[in-house]
Amino acid sequence: MMEENIKCIVTGGAGFIGSHLCDFLIKKGFEVYCLDNLITGSQKNIDHLLANPKFHFLKHDVSSPLPGKFLNEIGQIKYIYHLASPASPSQYQKYSIETLLVNSQGTYLMLELAKKHSAWFLPTSTSEVYGDPLEHPQKETYFGHVNPVGIRACYDEAKRFSEAITMEYVRKFKVKARIARIFNTYGPKMQKNDGRVISNFINQALSGKPLTVYGDGNQTRSFCYVDDMVRGLVTLMEKENLDGEIINLGMPKEHTIKEIADYIRKVCQSSSTIEYLPKTEDDPSRRKPDITKAQKLLGWQPTTPLQSGIQKTISYFKGL
Numbered sequence: 001m002m003e004e005n006i007k008c009i010v011t012g013g014a015g016f017i018g019s020h021l022c023d024f025l026i027k028k029g030f031e032v033y034c035l036d037n038l039i040t041g042s043q044k045n046i047d048h049l050l051a052n053p054k055f056h057f058l059k060h061d062v063s064s065p066l067p068g069k070f071l072n073e074i075g076q077i078k079y080i081y082h083l084a085s086p087a088s089p090s091q092y093q094k095y096s097i098e099t100l101l102v103n104s105q106g107t108y109l110m111l112e113l114a115k116k117h118s119a120w121f122l123p124t125s126t127s128e129v130y131g132d133p134l135e136h137p138q139k140e141t142y143f144g145h146v147n148p149v150g151i152r153a154c155y156d157e158a159k160r161f162s163e164a165i166t167m168e169y170v171r172k173f174k175v176k177a178r179i180a181r182i183f184n185t186y187g188p189k190m191q192k193n194d195g196r197v198i199s200n201f202i203n204q205a206l207s208g209k210p211l212t213v214y215g216d217g218n219q220t221r222s223f224c225y226v227d228d229m230v231r232g233l234v235t236l237m238e239k240e241n242l243d244g245e246i247i248n249l250g251m252p253k254e255h256t257i258k259e260i261a262d263y264i265r266k267v268c269q270s271s272s273t274i275e276y277l278p279k280t281e282d283d284p285s286r287r288k289p290d291i292t293k294a295q296k297l298l299g300w301q302p303t304t305p306l307q308s309g310i311q312k313t314i315s316y317f318k319g320l
């Protein structure tokens with residue numbers, strides 16, 4: 001169904017997941033307002049959309065109030081997707097204060113906008129709210145095991161604040177918000193140098209450099225392809241009667257980092273070796289989502305196998 005004249009805001013829309021989300025929403029016929037300060041994203045990710053009259057890009061830091069001109073001209077907004085935030089450990093540690101602000105002040109400002117427009121609101125939270133989890137797999141009911149003052153706290157605690165303030169706007173002001181807890185997501189348009197494991201390993205394998213495994217490589221992650229994630233986010237946003245729901249979105253299949261390194265070396269036919277580097281501080285040792293709630297409430301689950309997702313990601317990086 002084409003969604004004529006319905007307006008969406010996507011903060012962080014020039015980033016990895018955000019740019020795929022903008023593509024998807026434009027294809028569905030929405031009018032899309034992408035707000036991004038390009039701190040970790042790239043205008044290249046949205047270049048192909050700039051000529052589309054239904055796509056609007058405003059370079060803006062969403063931790064600051066929106067310009068009056070924009071607010072006066074935008075008209076009625078139906079959906080606000082709040083993705084703006086550095087997301088990879090190296091980026092959020094580099095931009096720690098910015099990360100704290102965009103998930104606190106930024107979320108607050110977007111919630112105020114949602115309240116004013118009676119818009120539906122979806123902030124992208126993260127599996128990091130579970131910290132280094134003592135429960136496995138992680139269900140939405142788990143409160144987490146987070147170091148509140150460690151080097152990942154600028155992200156983990158900021159996302160926990162973002163969830164808390166969102167829930168208060170649901171309780172106090174009946175804002176139609178639902179929270180996505182995203183688990184590791186990968187695919188084309190990941191930033192080549194933002195330090196995440198899939199992009200690091202592919203680029204290292206393609207250039208014959210050693211694959212850098214932090215720690216012994218026995219830590220696990222579960223990887224979801226970006227197209228599946230975008231489908232999950234949009235379903236979560238548009239479904240009725242989900243106000244105040246928190247839902248895990250991710251691939252419920254766990255791999256060790258060493259397995260991922262071996263697999264990527266094999267499919268890239270790479271002669272790269274593996275270099276073991278020190279484990280990073282507070283690195284979660286296991287992570288896998290329980291997605292029963294998403295399956296029941298959204299009828300959603302990822303369908304892209306790791307093999308084909310990795311292949312598409314390799315093709316993307318080869319083409320850069």
Ligand code: NAD
Nearest residue numbers: 012014015016017037038039040041061062084085087185
């Ligand atoms: P990304 O870094 O590629 O995209 C984030 C975008 O937000 C970038 O374009 C960046 O420039 C923009 N941004 C950051 N601060 C901003 C600000 N103050 N004002 C305006 N724009 C700002 O990261 P991503 O992987 O696409 O992540 C998107 C969202 O999903 C983030 O909120 C992240 O926390 C969440 N998430 C991602 C993953 C994952 O595996 N990719 C996992 C869990 C949660």
Ligand code: UDP
Nearest residue numbers: 089195196197198200212213214219257283
């Ligand atoms: N990792 C690694 N080598 C790298 C990048 C990451 O061994 O070059 C590990 C990292 O220590 C973590 C996992 O891979 O255990 C996932 O890291 P990523 O930064 O992609 O995401 P995280 O889940 O930690 O946010």
